[in-house]
Amino acid sequence: MEKILESLPMIPLRGMTILPEMVVHFDISRKKSIEAVQEAMVGDQRIFLVTQREVETEEPQQKELFEIGTIGTIKQVIKLPKKILRILVVGEERAMLRNIECGEPYMRALVEVEREEKKELPEEEGIQEQDPQTEALVRNLKEMFAELGVKSPKVSKETVAQILDIDDPKKLVRQICANIPLPYRELQELLNEGDPWKLYELLSFKLANELQIMNIKEELQVKVKERVDKHQREYILREQLKLIREELGDDTTMSDAEEFEAATKKLEASKEVKEKLMKEIKRFKNSMGSAAETSVIRTYIETMLEMPWDKKKEESYDLTYAKEVLEKEHYGLEEVKERVLEYLAVRTLTQKGNTPILCLVGPPGTGKTSIARSLAKALHKPYVRISLGGVKDEAEIRGHRKTYVGAMPGRIANGLKTAGVKNPLMLLDEIDKASSDYKGDTFSALLEVLDSEQNYKFRDHYLEVPVDLSEVLFVTTANSLQTIPRPLLDRMEIIEISSYTENEKEHIADRHLIPKQLERHGLSEEQLQISKNAVGKMIRSYTKEAGVRQLERKIGAVCRKSAKEILEKDRKKIRVTEKNIEKYLGKEIFTYEMANETDEVGIVRGLAWTSVGGDTLQIEVNLMPGKGELLLTGQLGDVMKESAMAGISYIRSISEKYGIEADYFEKHDFHVHIPEGAVPKDGPSAGITMATAIFSAILDRKVRADVAMTGEITLRGRVLPIGGLKEKLLAAKNAGIKKVLIPARNKRDVEELSAEITKGLEIIPVEQMEEVLEHAFVPE
Known part of the structure; x- marks a missing residue:
């Protein structure tokens, strides 16, 4: 290889690289570059073309230029407006920039050129023409360039055909380098490489990479075309639909x-x-x-x-109207009505105030749900009922996340959407029937809903933005508080709704149930009349409940049979009385176990609370010679069994006072039985009753038949308080009991009861078992 130094005018190129064998035209506007072209045209038209490292550089120094450039020959110069020259250059050979000799008025460079003396590819240095490796090189390059020519629009078919006819490896490499469509920096990499084999490897890599890019581009273009075609079709169809709507006069043309x-x-x-x-x-x-x-x-x-984000309904603050609505639609329930009126009074004075969370607790059929509906009417609030019975999934309250298929808001958010305002009355019905499983804790989700300190920013998983529940009036209902967790219970104001008395049921039937059923069955008051005594007999003999649901069904049954009779027998008027009610309802279903007519030994009347009201229990005790065993029958629960054993222990502790022999309890067995053995019985209120019955049997003292009692006993004979007093007193009254013994600590509960319940009953509070015995035993 012969190294030759030459001095040539130089043009720094911006954003392009010229290789040997490359024919290219480009525009120049810099003054020094124009002077360099003119100088070259005066001489042999040869010029050194080198690429700038940075496009933005206006007057580059040597270090700001690449070291390797190309010597080219200027074939054509065209003058354009605004002092621009367009020149046509043919690249001839690569050269190395050694030095910039001068920078004014044009740039002249001293370059070093390597020229072969004889052969293009010397045997000891270059690629041999007949070498199998060289043949493989030529074929591989031709195949890749041919494929590139098919896929790239920048390579013409004529150029591909010319290059495929070249057999000289060196010329082939130079021609492909000159015609491959690559960015100028990658072309500069090819120009920098002087070793023939390394240049081949680099060129092969560039070709393979470009082909891969072309393949990916083709795939993307196919996908894009499919999507664009689909969008174009949808767009055309939408435009046609829009035009059709306009032609039909439909103004819903807005997208x-x-x-x-x-x-x-x-x-x-x-x-x-x-x-x-x-x-x-x-x-x-x-x-x-x-x-x-x-x-x-x-x-x-x-x-x-x-969703009603900030949309509110104007509330009513009219206490008189609210009172009228509550009195008209519900009989009794004074505590609930009083609490609602108190809430209204506070709202009237403050125009805001904390919205309470009321929990109405009571037996089925006592009107808890209907109270909430009446309350909404009294306050002029939209009413929304959400039943929580059987809800196990936390998402039912908080909503489903949008990532799930079929996601939807929770019941609370849906309730607000149904109401259409942010301040409705929302009834959470049967809150004690909710439960938890592996999908989450429903009660924990309700904690946020029913906490006034948290619910102003309740977050539904579906909506993903806070919802203000602070102005919602929540009312919850439950049959029992036992299954509600303590933290949730603590957030609610408990209002107990107890059983209705017989008199209250008669009033409810007269005011609400009978008119409702007459209307439902298409009857008028002239066609069917139900006497007050007939209603009373329905209550006593055909229903056994705390509320009035069964009573309403019985009235409905009377209406159905009466309607049939009116049509079949062409009756104008039917009157249902106490005497002919069996004709419509059949034989009596329930009978009250009335007080015994005679005083007996070992038989005492106790009082019990059930889910359908109060009831009386007759406890019987027999003594038999034996070994001091205690036998309990009547399907008693653990609490009642323990009460019986506590009673025996107390009696043994005071046996000496009553002259009972010391070995009496070792020679006798005690059998305590409560009739209706198929019915399970349990509860902490039969202790003094069983103790009195056992003591009566031991002393052979008669117990007054008109006395009933309720209360728990301790080992020392103290009488402990009980619950459900109202229902128990009602049961005693219905059974014809005259005197009722209750724990002294329940005295305050008696004071809250209406005179209707206590009238005709002698209620005696007791603290010690000795007082119970004194009132229960018949004087000797």
Whole structure:
């Protein structure tokens, strides 16, 4: 190889690299470059072309230029407006920049050129022409360039044909380098490489990489074309549908996205909610090609727009009207009515105040749900009922996350959407029937809903933005408080609704149930009359409940049979009385076990509370010679069994006082029985009753037949308080009992009862078992 130094005018190139064998035209505007072209044209038209490292450099120094450039020959110069020259250059050979000799008025460079003396590819240095390796090189390059020519629009078919005819390896490499469509920096890498084999490897890599890019580009273009075609088809169809609607005079021509945007602007909501909506609307616009995603986003946006974020209903503060509504629609329930009126009074004075969370607890059929409906009517609030019976999934309360298929808001958010305002009355019915499983704790989710300190920012998983529940008036109902967790119970104000008395049931039937059933069965008051005595007999003999649900069914049965009789026998008027009620309802179902007519030994009347009201229990005791065993029958629970054993222990502790022999309890067995053995019985209120019956049998003292009692006993004979006193007193009264013994600590409960319940009963509070015996035994 011969190294030759030459001095040539130089043009720094911006954003392009010229290789040997390359024919290219480009524009120049810099003054020094124009002077360099003119100088070259005066001489042999040869010029040194080198690429700048940075395109932005206006007057590059030597270090700002690549070291390797190309010597080219200027074939044509065209003058353009604004002092621009367009020149046509043919690249001849690569050269190395040694030094910039001068920079004014044009740039002249001293370059070093390597020229072969004889052969193009010397045997000891280059690629041999007949070498199999060289043949493989030529074939591989031709195949890749031919494939590139097919896929790249920048390579013409004529160029491909010319290059495929070249057999000289060195010329082939130079021609491919000159015609491959690569960025100028990659072309500079090819120009920098002087070793023939390394240049081949680099060129092969560049060709393979370019082919891979072309293949990926083709795949993307196919996919894009398919998607664009689909979008174009949908767009055309939408435009046609829009035109059809316009022709039909349908003014709903606004697109869904535009409608959503307009609705969002009108929405009464916080800035956070509107920003979330606008973000989802933007996603909706971008997902028009995906039907599944569009459907999900559309449902979410529609749900958000239907939520009453800041929309409120004007409340009524009229206490007189509220009182009238409650009195008209419900008989009794004074505590509930009083609490509602207190709430109204506070709201009237403060115009805000904390919204209470009321929990109505009572037996089935006592009107808990209907009270909530009447309360909403009295306050002029929309009414929403949410049944929690059997709800196990936490998502039912908090909503499902949008990532799940079929996701939806929780029941609370849905209730607000149904109400249409942010301050409705929301009834959470049967809250004690909710439960938990592996899907989450329902009660824990309700903690946030029913806590006034948290619910102003209740977060539904589906909506993903806080919902204000602070102005919702929550009313919950439950049959029992036993299954409600203590933390949840602590957040609610408990109002107990106890059993109705017979008199209250008669009033309810007369005012509400009979008119309701007459209307439901198409009868008038002239066609069917039900006497007060007939209603009383229905209550006593055909129903056994704390509420009035069964009573309403019995009245409905009378109405059905009366309607049939009116049509079949052409009757104008039917009157149902106590005497002929069996004709419509059949034989009596329930009978009260009345007080015994005679005083007996070992038989005492106790009082019990059940889920359908109060009842009386007759406890019987027999003594038999034996070994001091205690036998308990009547399907008694553990608590009652323990009460019986506590009673025996107390009696043994005072046996000496009553002259009972010391070995009496070792020579006799005691059998305590409560009739109706098939019915399970348990509870902490039969202790003094069993102790009295056992003591009566031991002393052979008669117990007064008109006395009933309730209370728990301790080992020292103290009488402990009990619950369900109202129901127990009602049961005693219905059984014809005259005197009732109750624990002294329940005396305050008696004072809260109405005179209707206590009238005709002698209620005696007792503290010690000795007082019980004194009142229960017949004087000797």
